[in-house]
Amino acid sequence: MLCDECGKNKSTVHYTKILNGKKEEIHLCDECAKDYKQFDIDSSFSIHNFLTGLLDNMQEGPFKNVNYVHELKCNRCGLTYNQFRETGKFGCSECYKSFHDKLIPLLKRIHRHDSHIGKVPKRAGSKIRIKKEITKLKNKLEIAVKKEEYEKAAELRDKIKELKNQIDSD
Template identity: 45%
Template sequence: MMCQECQERPATLHFTKIVNGEKTEFHLCEVCAQERGEMFPGGMNNFSIHHLLSGLLNNAEPNVNTFKVQQEAPLRCDTCGLTYSQFSKSGRFGCSNCYKAFGEKLDPLFRRVHGNTHHSGKVPERSGGTIKLKKEVSELKEEMRNRIEREEFEEAAKIRDRIRELEQQIADL
């Protein structure tokens, strides 16, 4: 797609502006976008996923009482010493342990961004039937082991029967 402004260069910036309920789409090259002032502050090269994440972190808890936050000890990673406030500004962890150290604060962020706090995966439609059934069987086997350890044998037997049904369905496919 060519730039709507100059019709000379390919459009590299595509965005939608909504002003007073009126939607307008723009397809501009970088030069024309800079001339019109439609670029991100500081230019496109300064925008990154870290800036986006940082913005989300800063708004993660809008109703937090700032006086209360100042009185609490800052949340800090034991391994690298990074504080949560430093992480929220940069959007980057200092080490692999930061994920565990800031875990309680990250769950609301993940829930807002991804809609959930754990990855459930994505299965292709064509081969999805068998894969989904095998995954369910594996989860049920784990649940059955847990029930047996807790000596809930009646529930374990029901799960065993369900596993047999699913394994028969897999064999029939």
């Protein structure tokens, strides 16, 4: 399909606008899309800008006190949390520990979890699998208690005790 503006180049941007039930479609090439007044296209994607945007949007909850965030500093290299937010890069391995409390919400937001959830090698032993199962059951137990499903909570509690006994007996 050719560009609706210039009629020469192949259209790569397809814009659909629905206003009051009326559908309007516009097909543009890259050059015409850059000049199109209805929208601004930024073709450069940067992981740095992505992470910085996430950090900037997290200025609620524990991030409300901006002065505290700016004062937070790595003990080893001296990198401040604000500098990390600007660059998206740590100065040293100690930065992970120094900014730990601020990184947990970011990691949860990006990965939907703050700890590794992956496969456990079979040779690694059953203890690791049992510990992961206990963690899952504890989360289910917490939800059951919140929902006031006490019979289910008691069953989960008993399963957790059984699994803990298995670990202790090995």
